[in-house]
Amino acid sequence: MLEVPLLNIRNLKVYFPIYQGLLKKEVGKVRAVDNVSFDINRGEVFGLVGETASGKTTVAKTILGVVQPTLGEIWFKGEEISHFNGQRRRKLTSKMQMVHQDTSSSLNPRKKVGELIKVALDIHQIGTPMEKQNEVSRMLRYVQLPPENFLSKYPAALSGGQKQRIAIARALILKPDFVVFDEPTSALDVSVQAKILNLLRKLKEKFNLTYLFISHDLSVVLNMSDKIGVMYLGELVEIGSSQDILTKQMHPYTQALISAIPVVSKKELSMLPKVPPLKGEIGSAINPPSGCRFHPRCPYAIEICTYEKPDWFQINEKHFARCHMLKGKNINFKMGE
Amino acid sequence: MTSPILSVKNLAVSFNTFEGEAKVIDYINLDIGEKETVGLVGETGCGKSVTLKTILGILPIPPGKVTEGQILFRGKDLLTLPTKELCKLRGREISLIPQDPLVSLNPVFTVKDQFLDLVMRQGEEHISRINYYKEKLNKKKTQGAFKEIIAMLQKVQIPDSERVLDYYPYQLSGGMAQRILIAISLIGSPRLLLADEPTTSLDVTVQKQIITLLKKIIEDSNLSMLYITHNLGVTRKIAQRVYIMYAGQIVEMGKVGEIFDEPLHPYTSGLINSLPKITRERFNGIDGTIPDYVHPLKGCRFYPRCLFAKDLCKSQKPTMIEVKKNHFVACRLFYKGSK
Numbered sequence: 001m002l003e004v005p006l007l008n009i010r011n012l013k014v015y016f017p018i019y020q021g022l023l024k025k026e027v028g029k030v031r032a033v034d035n036v037s038f039d040i041n042r043g044e045v046f047g048l049v050g051e052t053a054s055g056k057t058t059v060a061k062t063i064l065g066v067v068q069p070t071l072g073e074i075w076f077k078g079e080e081i082s083h084f085n086g087q088r089r090r091k092l093t094s095k096m097q098m099v100h101q102d103t104s105s106s107l108n109p110r111k112k113v114g115e116l117i118k119v120a121l122d123i124h125q126i127g128t129p130m131e132k133q134n135e136v137s138r139m140l141r142y143v144q145l146p147p148e149n150f151l152s153k154y155p156a157a158l159s160g161g162q163k164q165r166i167a168i169a170r171a172l173i174l175k176p177d178f179v180v181f182d183e184p185t186s187a188l189d190v191s192v193q194a195k196i197l198n199l200l201r202k203l204k205e206k207f208n209l210t211y212l213f214i215s216h217d218l219s220v221v222l223n224m225s226d227k228i229g230v231m232y233l234g235e236l237v238e239i240g241s242s243q244d245i246l247t248k249q250m251h252p253y254t255q256a257l258i259s260a261i262p263v264v265s266k267k268e269l270s271m272l273p274k275v276p277p278l279k280g281e282i283g284s285a286i287n288p289p290s291g292c293r294f295h296p297r298c299p300y301a302i303e304i305c306t307y308e309k310p311d312w313f314q315i316n317e318k319h320f321a322r323c324h325m326l327k328g329k330n331i332n333f334k335m336g337e
Numbered sequence: 338m339t340s341p342i343l344s345v346k347n348l349a350v351s352f353n354t355f356e357g358e359a360k361v362i363d364y365i366n367l368d369i370g371e372k373e374t375v376g377l378v379g380e381t382g383c384g385k386s387v388t389l390k391t392i393l394g395i396l397p398i399p400p401g402k403v404t405e406g407q408i409l410f411r412g413k414d415l416l417t418l419p420t421k422e423l424c425k426l427r428g429r430e431i432s433l434i435p436q437d438p439l440v441s442l443n444p445v446f447t448v449k450d451q452f453l454d455l456v457m458r459q460g461e462e463h464i465s466r467i468n469y470y471k472e473k474l475n476k477k478k479t480q481g482a483f484k485e486i487i488a489m490l491q492k493v494q495i496p497d498s499e500r501v502l503d504y505y506p507y508q509l510s511g512g513m514a515q516r517i518l519i520a521i522s523l524i525g526s527p528r529l530l531l532a533d534e535p536t537t538s539l540d541v542t543v544q545k546q547i548i549t550l551l552k553k554i555i556e557d558s559n560l561s562m563l564y565i566t567h568n569l570g571v572t573r574k575i576a577q578r579v580y581i582m583y584a585g586q587i588v589e590m591g592k593v594g595e596i597f598d599e600p601l602h603p604y605t606s607g608l609i610n611s612l613p614k615i616t617r618e619r620f621n622g623i624d625g626t627i628p629d630y631v632h633p634l635k636g637c638r639f640y641p642r643c644l645f646a647k648d649l650c651k652s653q654k655p656t657m658i659e660v661k662k663n664h665f666v667a668c669r670l671f672y673k674g675s676k
Contacts, residue, residue, distance in 0.1 A: 257541060261570070264573055
């Protein structure tokens with residue numbers, strides 16, 4: 001039997017209307033996510049990268065039901081979940097959890113660590129008070145914080161790395177199958193970031209988890225993910241295994257992103273593709289450019305890019321890119337010397 | 338090395354806090370040569386920005402206090418210089434590129450206004466209000482200033498610079514705001530730039546643009562720069578020499594390539610090992626956190642987190658020793674005779 005992906009996203013569109021004037025007339029739409037499709041298999045880490053405002057977080061929020069999709073389907077374990085609400089949504093949330101970006105604002109400053117982690121068990125009415133207490137302590141131990149020291153602390157007394165661990169414990173206490181990490185380490189120092197990333201790997205093995213890992217830091221995503229999707233202005237432009245994205249990237253935007261990674265060692269410097277730097281900055285999702293949305297910044301743009309949206313081209317079994325240049329493969333992007 | 342444009346000598350800075358005196362900067366030495374870009378790298382809370390503020394003389398005193406040391410800018414000690422003299426230096430000789438582009442611009446003024454006072458008034462300590470408005474309303478003078486501003490905006494590669502003059506900061510993107518801040522810091526044609534993490538809040542592609550721009554400006558006008566950041570990769574791109582700072586102490590100094598390819602100090606190598614690399618090697622973090630500044634260790638402040646620590650490290654502060662040519666490290670592991 002063919003394995004069904006854990007999560008299946010088909011032609012997802014999320015538009016936010018813009019209202020203006022006294023009568024709140026709709027004057028436009030922010031096309032935050034436009035026609036995004038991808039699969040996440042069980043036990044996989046799917047990385048989503050792109051610049052600020054490329055729609056990464058909106059995709060995650062839509063999967064979790066925080067934002068309603070305008071169009072498109074989200075399949076989770078063989079069920080279409082985008083229209084779920086009430087009881088059914090609540091049941092679902094225990095299987096899908098999220099770790100937010102900014103921990104200092106996503107942990108309630110007036111609650112103690114113990115209460116913060118326990119609240120999910122309260123909502124889903126799992127266990128007796130005693131069991132809850134034990135479960136919280138067990139979770140804290142998993143994230144390598146000794147419960148006897150941390151249970152009665154307030155978030156203000158914690159360091160950035162510790163807060164992030166609390167957020168992870170809170171997300172995992174319901175034993176989800178699928179966890180979204182939205183820039184989990186962007187606010188941390190590198191020495192702490194490494195610890196957290198290693199912890200995430202360990203927890204994934206232990207609890208058999210599937211991750212959607214969102215970050216603008218490509219070096220983190222390349223290290224954490226099995227598969228990577230590159231987003232630009234609400235659209236996916238390339239999908240592939242992280243090895244393919246790193247060494248055989250096809251889309252000019254992916255190349256530019258990778259060549260801009262600030263790397264440290266000589267060996268890494270030689271691995272970067274040598275491409276011209278991008279012009280300008282990411283455009284507006286209200287009036288996205290016609291044709292390929294990347295064309296105003298693309299160093300290789302030709303006429304067709306300005307009016308026709310490129311199709312997906314398959315490079316290998318798991319590697320797809322969306323660029324006119326790949327048609328007939330008459331131009332080979334040169335990798336670094 | 339040529340004679341330094343700025344040299345920080347034996348600087349110690351502390352803060353009076355509720356818990357006691359926090360000895361943040363612990364006798365550091367730092368030199369920036371003419372036409373040289375020097376990186377100062379360290380994690381959050383290690384005293385990078387305090388160093389920078391002390392150099393510029395904008396450290397809040399109290400609670401801050403410079404307990405010892407000198408900051409020599411072309412032979413003049415900035416710490417003892419009267420305010421009037423300092424005002425002449427700031428912006429015209431030494432200039433700051435601040436950290437957060439969108440926060441550092443005043444939201445209620447247009448780009449034009451943010452520049453205007455600088456162009457017309459830089460270096461003056463006190464201005465009478467009447468004279469101020471008289472000059473501001475003088476069309477001839479302001480027109481001249483605008484021309485200067487537009488030329489500067491073009492230098493930092495802002496497209497359509499005449500229109501941008503009338504923009505408010507909220508209309509600017511992060512990259513554009515950062516370019517404007519760079520333009521502001523360059524308008525007094527300074528000799529020394531102090532950059533405080535100018536690219537941290539930007540996307541990598543924009544970060545690359547800004548670094549290329551900064552590099553070009555520095556080469557074109559022969560500037561020196563102190564570049565403060567926690568990002569090692571960015572330092573490699575922009576600086577020639579780098580100081581690694583940990584908890585208010587300089588632990589290692591040397592050429593960028595040498596330090597990043599063959600780090601000596603346990604902290605530096607730990608930091609480099611923590612970075613997720615595109616070679617997908619394993620990375621390990623460093624256990625523990627930055628120490629308490631109120632009761633710091635007498636010896637090496639990295640002692641509690643160090644894997645190679647010995648008893649002597651706890652009580653005696655290691656001195657900087659030259660291990661290779663122009664590569665200094667403050668660690669007992671590299672003392673002669675010790676292995």
